[in-house]
Amino acid sequence: MVAHLSKEERSRQLLQAALECFGTKGYHQTQVSDIIEKAEVARGTFYLYFESKREIFKALMEELFEKVTSQIQSLPHDAVEKIPSQLLGNISRVTGLLFGEPLLTRLLVNEAVGLDEEQDAQLRNFYNQILDYIHRGLKQGQDMGFVREGNVQVMALCLLGSLKEIFYQSLLGTEKTKKEEVVQELFRTVAGAVIDPPKLFLVENFLFASRI
Amino acid sequence: MVAHLSKEERSRQLLQAALECFGTKGYHQTQVSDIIEKAEVARGTFYLYFESKREIFKALMEELFEKVTSQIQSLPHDAVEKIPSQLLGNISRVTGLLFGEPLLTRLLVNEAVGLDEEQDAQLRNFYNQILDYIHRGLKQGQDMGFVREGNVQVMALCLLGSLKEIFYQSLLGTEKTKKEEVVQELFRTVAGAVIDPPKLFLVENFLFASRI
Amino acid sequence: MVAHLSKEERSRQLLQAALECFGTKGYHQTQVSDIIEKAEVARGTFYLYFESKREIFKALMEELFEKVTSQIQSLPHDAVEKIPSQLLGNISRVTGLLFGEPLLTRLLVNEAVGLDEEQDAQLRNFYNQILDYIHRGLKQGQDMGFVREGNVQVMALCLLGSLKEIFYQSLLGTEKTKKEEVVQELFRTVAGAVIDPPKLFLVENFLFASRI
Amino acid sequence: MVAHLSKEERSRQLLQAALECFGTKGYHQTQVSDIIEKAEVARGTFYLYFESKREIFKALMEELFEKVTSQIQSLPHDAVEKIPSQLLGNISRVTGLLFGEPLLTRLLVNEAVGLDEEQDAQLRNFYNQILDYIHRGLKQGQDMGFVREGNVQVMALCLLGSLKEIFYQSLLGTEKTKKEEVVQELFRTVAGAVIDPPKLFLVENFLFASRI
DNA sequence: AATGAATGAGGGTTCATTCAT
DNA sequence: GATGAATGAACCCTCATTCAT
Numbered sequence: 001m002v003a004h005l006s007k008e009e010r011s012r013q014l015l016q017a018a019l020e021c022f023g024t025k026g027y028h029q030t031q032v033s034d035i036i037e038k039a040e041v042a043r044g045t046f047y048l049y050f051e052s053k054r055e056i057f058k059a060l061m062e063e064l065f066e067k068v069t070s071q072i073q074s075l076p077h078d079a080v081e082k083i084p085s086q087l088l089g090n091i092s093r094v095t096g097l098l099f100g101e102p103l104l105t106r107l108l109v110n111e112a113v114g115l116d117e118e119q120d121a122q123l124r125n126f127y128n129q130i131l132d133y134i135h136r137g138l139k140q141g142q143d144m145g146f147v148r149e150g151n152v153q154v155m156a157l158c159l160l161g162s163l164k165e166i167f168y169q170s171l172l173g174t175e176k177t178k179k180e181e182v183v184q185e186l187f188r189t190v191a192g193a194v195i196d197p198p199k200l201f202l203v204e205n206f207l208f209a210s211r212i
Numbered sequence: 213m214v215a216h217l218s219k220e221e222r223s224r225q226l227l228q229a230a231l232e233c234f235g236t237k238g239y240h241q242t243q244v245s246d247i248i249e250k251a252e253v254a255r256g257t258f259y260l261y262f263e264s265k266r267e268i269f270k271a272l273m274e275e276l277f278e279k280v281t282s283q284i285q286s287l288p289h290d291a292v293e294k295i296p297s298q299l300l301g302n303i304s305r306v307t308g309l310l311f312g313e314p315l316l317t318r319l320l321v322n323e324a325v326g327l328d329e330e331q332d333a334q335l336r337n338f339y340n341q342i343l344d345y346i347h348r349g350l351k352q353g354q355d356m357g358f359v360r361e362g363n364v365q366v367m368a369l370c371l372l373g374s375l376k377e378i379f380y381q382s383l384l385g386t387e388k389t390k391k392e393e394v395v396q397e398l399f400r401t402v403a404g405a406v407i408d409p410p411k412l413f414l415v416e417n418f419l420f421a422s423r424i
Numbered sequence: 425m426v427a428h429l430s431k432e433e434r435s436r437q438l439l440q441a442a443l444e445c446f447g448t449k450g451y452h453q454t455q456v457s458d459i460i461e462k463a464e465v466a467r468g469t470f471y472l473y474f475e476s477k478r479e480i481f482k483a484l485m486e487e488l489f490e491k492v493t494s495q496i497q498s499l500p501h502d503a504v505e506k507i508p509s510q511l512l513g514n515i516s517r518v519t520g521l522l523f524g525e526p527l528l529t530r531l532l533v534n535e536a537v538g539l540d541e542e543q544d545a546q547l548r549n550f551y552n553q554i555l556d557y558i559h560r561g562l563k564q565g566q567d568m569g570f571v572r573e574g575n576v577q578v579m580a581l582c583l584l585g586s587l588k589e590i591f592y593q594s595l596l597g598t599e600k601t602k603k604e605e606v607v608q609e610l611f612r613t614v615a616g617a618v619i620d621p622p623k624l625f626l627v628e629n630f631l632f633a634s635r636i
Numbered sequence: 637m638v639a640h641l642s643k644e645e646r647s648r649q650l651l652q653a654a655l656e657c658f659g660t661k662g663y664h665q666t667q668v669s670d671i672i673e674k675a676e677v678a679r680g681t682f683y684l685y686f687e688s689k690r691e692i693f694k695a696l697m698e699e700l701f702e703k704v705t706s707q708i709q710s711l712p713h714d715a716v717e718k719i720p721s722q723l724l725g726n727i728s729r730v731t732g733l734l735f736g737e738p739l740l741t742r743l744l745v746n747e748a749v750g751l752d753e754e755q756d757a758q759l760r761n762f763y764n765q766i767l768d769y770i771h772r773g774l775k776q777g778q779d780m781g782f783v784r785e786g787n788v789q790v791m792a793l794c795l796l797g798s799l800k801e802i803f804y805q806s807l808l809g810t811e812k813t814k815k816e817e818v819v820q821e822l823f824r825t826v827a828g829a830v831i832d833p834p835k836l837f838l839v840e841n842f843l844f845a846s847r848i
Numbered sequence: 849a850a851t852g853a854a855t856g857a858g859g860g861t862t863c864a865t866t867c868a869t
Numbered sequence: 870g871a872t873g874a875a876t877g878a879a880c881c882c883t884c885a886t887t888c889a890t
Contacts (some may be wrong), residue, residue, distance in 0.1 A: 455883090455884065455885085456886085457885095467887095468886095468887085468888080470886095471885095471886070471887080476885075476887065477884095477886095478885095481882080520882090608886075
């Protein structure tokens with residue numbers, strides 16, 4: 001028997017336990033028994049806070065989505081010169097978040113996929129928001145003349161895909177490269193992919209200046 | 213009851229049915245019952261050909277891996293000028309394959325992930341082969357002086373990620389863009405990301421020349 | 425939270441809530457949660473007043489048994505001529521009670537049955553009391569010569585069964601007939617069933633006289 | 637492990653086991669485990685034949701309804717003189733059936749009631765069919781002039797109620813009276829309740845003649 | 849007297865796999 | 870080769886009851 005906790009605390013405790021289980025063993029390999037054992041709560045208590053195993057996973061995902069999107073600041077509408085730093089900031093923050101939470105990252109790239117219709121839709125929606133953000137950034141860049149011509153949607157997909165793959169591999173442990181290096185190289189690659197070649201030196205200048 | 217078939221044919225029939233089920237409903241949502249119903253085969257027959265549900269999925273994945281890797285030709289070791297066409301050819305063939313087999317693609321990006329340890333290892337291995345291929349191509353390009361400097365591993369990840377994302381989105385049906393356009397844009401983005409800027413005009417020339 | 429009530433009042437409140445739940449949804453479909461919600465009382469409070477869900481149901485049933493049996497006055501031992509009015513009075517009062525309390529009636533005919541050994545015994549006991557009352561009445565009538573000959577037990581069962589069915593159907597809402605008509609017809613049917621034919625005219629006279 | 641049976645036999649076996657469990661312990665006290673233990677089958681086998689515990693109960697009830705209604709022959713439209721024997725035949729057959737199957741009878745009167753909405757509706761429907769049969773019989777009798785005047789519906793309810801009560805008590809074991817006696821007395825009571833008094837002697841004659 | 853978070857035994861259902869025919 | 874009835878471990882969820890506050 002466990003001391004009575006506030007609804008908030010107990011919920012957190014369960015979410016934390018669930019995160020550890022899902023993140024370590026995966027959704028299907030995790031049983032409700034695992035979660036309640038880790039949280040040291042009785043079976044019934046679990047269902048007092050979450051309707052089902054599926055539901056606690058969903059809650060976890062929503063929390064993650066919220067965390068990620070809250071790290072992203074919209075690009076400035078006017079000052080071209082601020083865009084690179086803003087972009088770098090966004091990429092850096094998201095990278096920092098995901099590198100710092102490998103379990104959540106594993107959920108995102110490994111477990112949230114192919115679970116069921118609802119989860120797939122939720123995930124799609126999440127990525128679409130990010131795609132949209134990138135898409136708008138690129139469009140703006142084109143208008144401002146420093147993003148090269150071309151199919152913005154494909155560019156956006158490439159950028160998102162690059163990011164996802166970096167995170168995926170990072171959590172596989174294959175890549176031990178530290179965050180700073182990854183962000184720098186990612187930024188350069190991404191810049192090369194979309195920046196109008198004559199303007200690329202601006203990016204290089206910027207990176208040089210922002211180097212710590 | 214079905215007419216007696218050769219081992220080979222019956223196996224094909226089951227694989228086909230399994231592909232349709234897994235590709236449509238996903239691994240976990242698919243029951244052995246679904247597969248045998250679609251294949252019009254008795255329950256016991258299934259286990260005559262495959263040891264388990266997991267095993268037929270594995271067989272399917274191996275087939276897919278084989279198909280994809282067989283489309284990739286290694287880059288020429290000498291002639292720099294042949295590399296872009298070779299690369300474009302590889303990307304184009306793989307894209308063609310995956311665009312033509314949405315079910316297999318869905319398996320690859322949606323179902324093969326987070327299944328279990330073994331599957332994750334298999335998938336990791338597959339992607340590592342491709343990463344390796346890209347990695348070597350880039351390294352070669354650097355030596356030959358037309359790939360820009362930088363962390364080749366990160367570049368490779370970005371390229372792979374871009375490809376994966378394109379396929380992922382294409383199967384979501386979000387992107388209706390036809391294969392040719394996708395390949396072209398992908399190639400340009402990828403080129404921009406990794407080619408030494410002064411050499412980029414070569415790529416443009418090449419794309420112009422290869423346009424049908 | 426509810427203002428502090430006296431033990432008596434709180435108990436009543438819970439019984440009332442329970443009656444509404446059991447009477448509407450049935451015993452098994454009713455959860456303790458339903459009762460405490462309706463009573464606007466905390467979970468623990470419920471168990472302060474009743475030992476269990478089963479116990480509050482039992483209390484309700486005992487109350488009902490008490491109500492019903494209190495409506496029944498024993499037949500006069502001497503004056504034959506008073507018996508019909510007494511009988512009609514009893515039937516009329518019980519009918520009035522049950523028609524006026526559809527929820528209790530539903531409990532009696534629909535939920536009290538097949539619950540468990542104890543409940544079945546309690547119910548059997550209740551009906552046996554009534555059967556006994558009828559049995560004695562008939563016996564007396566035979567002695568007095570105006571109930572026909574025959575197996576008094578079977579007659580008694582028929583009378584009880586007729587009553588029960590009338591109440592059962594009345595609460596199903598199938599029968600909209602108003603109480604007075606039902607009582608009259610019931611009385612006549614019952615009379616025909618058991619009265620010595622030559623004496624039947626007495627009943628008719630009586631009914632005619634008692635008509636309002 | 638059990639020998640392979642035909643679908644029909646296995647289904648029968650399960651129904652029989654279920655009948656014994658439900659009839660003895662009641663619906664709620666019976667677990668699926670009880671049924672499969674009695675039938676000596678594995679858990680999964682049960683669900684091969686019946687979708688759920690609820691469903692096998694329903695099947696049992698439907699079988700009972702079928703059995704009962706198949707015992708009832710409709711009354712002759714013309715020959716008045718045949719009606720009593722027909723009626724007595726029907727009552728006798730149904731009584732024989734239910735006296736011979738105490739478990740089914742227990743299901744009918746004790747368990748089928750208050751289970752859930754669907755079951756209640758099914759039961760109501762069954763009784764309505766019987767009520768209808770009685771109602772039509774009485775109406776016909778009135779037209780033919782040997783059923784007394786009065787509210788036919790109430791009469792029908794009384795008849796049905798009488799029957800139900802007889803069966804209910806008979807299965808309680810309170811009444812050890814043998815079938816023949818019960819039927820005779822029931823018939824006489826019922827006759828007295830509804831037959832036009834001057835015609836009653838016909839019934840007595842009939843009963844006398846049919847006495848074995 | 850009242851609260852409501854915590855408990856955990858209990859029970860129904862699923863579905864991959866086996867095996868007698 | 871093929872069949873499909875039978876298996877049973879696995880697992881999720883419910884809900885009456887308890888108890889610390």
